Amino acid sequence: MRFMVIIKATKDTEDGVLPSKQLLTEMGKYNEDLVKAGIMLAGEGLHPSSRGARVKFSGEKQTVIDGPFAETKELIAGFWVWKVNSLGEAIEWAKRCPNPEHNDFEIEIRQIFSPEDFGEAFTPELREQEDRLRAEIAAKQ
């Protein structure tokens, strides 16, 4: 099973406060542990929403709104993609996320669609197209 493990934004991340040396070191070790366990598939940090934008679709219309966005609870600051055997396993690993500065923050764990979850609408042709896409992306890494 694959999960997206999301670090939700906080006032600090939105203010562009960079992680401390200690946090970066501990996070680096944590990431290495995830790689060694064969779990880590991806992981990235995001710049504050001041460097971002939203595109709202409404019927035919599209409206672009530049960040920053005030509702911090609606924002994410980073994520991983993990491959594990269960949600329980993802939770156990997520609980080990370093927090040397004793901050308050939220991690959201969301299950990623596998092809079977789409049902019949995900035809064999579409599935093949996606497999080719993923193989090409993986080869580029």
Next chain:
Amino acid sequence: MRFMILRKADQNMETGALPSEELLAAIGKYNDDMRAAGILLGGEWLLPSAAGTRIHVSRDKRTATDGPFAEVKELIAGFVLIEVDSKEEAIAWAKRCPTMDGHCEATMEVRQVFEASDFPAALAPGLTRHASAKVASDAGKIVATQTATVS
């Protein structure tokens, strides 16, 4: 520059409504267009938050709470990760994301991804060891191994 295009969740998706074959084909074409442009780095759809969990991390505790989560505006439903020359280019690609099913209220959020070079050198001399590039390269090896095993 790398950007995430986040598909924000909506009530429809949170109830577990599945995309039609037509929409899946449109998304497949969109992904293929990004691949052909040489910009696609990855992407995923997420199951509704009912299949998820939140963990509140604080000084002393880590508390897990199962989904679903009522505030749909706080949720994302999927993402792609792309490499382009500017935020404007990322926005242009976000505008092209298919949203059909006769229900065209949707929001995409474009967010810039950190590069190792964004961190001041003095902050983390050890960062190059743990930089995104290394994580991606290790992860790429895992994915490539798994893809090879499956096919």
